[in-house]
Each structure stands twice: as C-alpha cells, then as structure tokens.
Amino acid sequence: MGRWRALLEVGVLGAAVNATTLVWVGWTDVLLAVGRASMLGACCIVAFYYNDLYDLRIVRTFRDFASRLPQTFGVAFILMAPLYAWVPELKTPNGAFVLSILAILAVLLPLRALSYGLMRRHPFVERVLILGRGQLANKLIREIEARPYLGYEIVGVADDSSGSDQTPCGYTVLGPLERLDKILKDTTPDRIILAMAERRARLPVHQLLEARVNGSIVEDGVDAYERFTGKVAIESLTPSKLIFSNDFRKSRLDLVVGRLASLLVAVVGLIVFSPLLALIPLAIKLDSKGPLFFVQERLGMHSKCFRLVKFRTMRVAENPTSEWVLDNCDRITRVGKWLRRFRLDELPQFVNVIRGDMNVVGPRPHPVSNIGLFGGEIPFYSLRSAVRPGITGWAQVRLGYANNLEEETEKMRYDLYYIKHLTFWLDLRILCDTVKIVLFGRGAQSTDAYQTATAMEVSGR
DSSP states (O other): OHHHHHHHHHHHHHHHHHHHHHHHHOSTTHHHHHHHHHHHHHHHHHHHHHTTTTOTTTOOSHHHHHHHHHHHHHHHHHHHHHHHHHSGGGOOOHHHHHHHHHHHHHHHHHHHHHHHHHHHHOTTOEEEEEEOOSHHHHHHHHHHHTOGGGOEEEEEEEOOOOSOSBOTTSOBEEEOGGGHHHHHHHHOOSEEEEOOSOOTTTOOHHHHHHHHHTTOEEEEHHHHHHHHHSSOOGGGOOHHHHHTOSTTOOOHHHHHHHHHHHHHHHHHHHHHTHHHHHHHHHHHHHHOSSOSEEEEEEEOGGGOEEEEEEEOOBOOOSSOOOSSGGGGGGGBOHHHHHHHHTTGGGTTHHHHHHHTSOEEESSOOOBTTHHHHHTTTSTTGGGGGGSOOEEEOHHHHHTOOOOSHHHHHHHHHHHHHHHHTOOHHHHHHHHHHHHHHHHHOTTOOOSSOOTTOOOSTTTOO
16 A cells, blocks of 8 residues: 555656646746656656655554655755756756645645545455464564555454453454454455465364455464565465565566666776775875774685685784674774764675675574574574575565564565565665665664664674
C-alpha cells in the first residue's frame, strides 16, 4: 500500500507542477515549460524520499508528515540551486515557482490527510486469523500491529496447545484446530496465516483447502513475516523451504549488470573522492600514531579469504581486545570519529571492489574468526558467502551496525532476505538508502557515545 501511495503522490505532484507552470508561462514553449516543471518536481520527489515521507514505518501520522514538510522543501531548494546554475535556462520564474509550491501543498496535504484517515478507519479492512501461538505467531502479531497501513485486523488465534485463553499479545485463543470449521464460520477471515511451530499430523488440511476454495487467502507465516519486514524469520525457517524455493535462482543479467555497476561506482568513486583519499591519510597521521590503513582477513564469496582495506579509525591496541566495539570506544580517534560518521573509512574498499573481492552492495564481509564465533549460533550463517560481500548492504541500511550476538542474528535475517531476492533494482534501492544514511546521519554513531556501533577494526561488522 505504501508503494502505491508513493507512486500516486509522485504522479499527482508532477501533474500539479506541470499544469501550474504551463498556466503561468503559457503554451508558447511547451517543452521548456515541461522541462522547468519536471526539474522542480524531481527535486521535490527526491527531497520527499530522503526525508522519509514515503516510509510509513517512520512517518506514521499526518502530524509527522506535516512537521517534516518545511525541512523537505528546504532540501528541495538546496538541490535546485546547483541544477539552476548548471542549466540556467530551466530556472522557473519566481511567480511560477511560488505558484507551483502552493499547488503542491494544495494537492498533497488533502491527499495525505485523506490517506491517513482511510488508513485509520480501515474501510477495506482484511480480517486475519492466525493459526498457532508460538514465537513466530507473536512476531507476526507485533508486525501487523506496527503496520496499520496494511489494513489488517486480527480476528483471533487458533491453536491446539494448552495454556491461557489469550496470547502474550492479548488476542483471544478461539479454540483448537479440530474446531477450525466453526472458527472459520464465526470469524469469516479474509486471510489465514499459518504460524504453527509443529505441523506434522496437526495441519487441518481439509479445512484449509475448503477455506482457500471459498476465497480466503492461506499464507505461510514465514512468507508473511518476510513480506511485512524485508527480513527472513530464520529461527522458524526449515531447510526444505530453502531447498525448494525459487527465490535463489539469480538472473545472469542481474549478476552481470550488478557487477558492472559495482565496477563503475568504484572507479567513479575513486576519481570523485581522490582529494579526500589524499587528505585523509594526512589527517590520520597528524591525529595519532600507527598505520594509515586497517587490513584484515575477511570471508568473501564461497568462503574465500581476502584482505579488506580500510582507513584506520582506532588507536593500535597494545593488548588483546574484545570482539565488540562497545568495549573499545576509548580507542576511537578524533579523526576516526568523523570518518565513521560519514563512512569515509570505507573508501579504500573501492580497490577491493575493482580487484573482485567485493561488490558495492552485498552482505558485509566478516572476519575469518567469525566462522567459529557465529557459525554454530546463527542459523544458516554459512549462506552469507553465497554472494559477493559488499561495502554496503540490506542489513546495513535497515538495521545499522551490530554489537552483540542478538543483533548479528537480526542482521542475518536481512542478509538472507537480500541473498534470496538479489536483483539490480534491490541493489539500486540499497545504494539510494545508503546515500540517505550518510548525508543525513541516520544510523550513524552518536558523537558522544557509540552504543549502537559495531566492531569495525575489532570484529569487522
């Protein structure tokens, strides 16, 4: 729903700006007017994206949306300044510019207010029945409650296990699965989600088949969780589900285009950031003693080892150190703090990309020692090496850095989702999100504390 809302708003915004510009400027030079309007509209759309106005997980209410608009338009104006300097003939006249902004507000505010109103009242609500009340069921309930824009209403839970008549999330247990016929008749669900921990000899096949024929959607809980969150419920995932899945079949075109795009980004990045690549080593040397680079053996594609190169951001440890950066905050240098904030310590990895060790996008490469540390603790951990590791990745833009085993497990959920659904378009989305994180500091470590940081030079995460 959020994606369609974004597409609708983009279309309406573009139409409003074009219509306003044409009315003000006239029809004498339609192409020039459309070009001016398109530049203004494109800058506004990019600003909306980078201020999370299309992300309903963040902008959950109309008040949140309205409070972000001033900053959003400020970003749009900053984007337009260099474009107008580069192509001055596309500069929109002042009158048309002001009128276009008013048109955007006049169209967008009522549209978003109506959208939030419909989302709150659920005029097209989809009734959901959950089978099971274990860990996966509780996760699904929490995710549905956190996403009101989905338009789902949980009508109850059915499960055989004994215990309380309510789930930990407060929903009524309607009865055992042997009474599913009556439960389905009483609740009339539009969607049935299977979240049972054990299905052998328990799955009510006949009732589910009849419900499916009668129009109810029957969905596996692992698939539903993946669709809601963009990550995989690895604790509830069975090997057979992965073995028979078609998601891991990668298009050769996607793989080739992705690799070529990585090479292009790496070469362009080295050229564009060449002044910084010359200044950063000088700053590191002036700030602290030690080598310019941090070099570490990392696990690459098919578990092949390679030497990852980064700018050093910590003082050299004299004694053995902890695996987690939370225990090494005092070693981060003044220059290292800023390098980490803007991810500039990662720039030398463009060389790793050109050498073929990495892609720009992929799961972060872990140190070789992590095989022993995480291999037996995190389900399906070995699958991380099925693709080339990356400078940035789906887990990085969705979660950030990890600093303990629980957070590493959470990152694995995102990494496996990326491996399952790897496409060029997903890589492009991750790159756009990465730029947003770097420019606006979202996900960056705090200046005063590094509680959310993870091991870089210590454990490589």
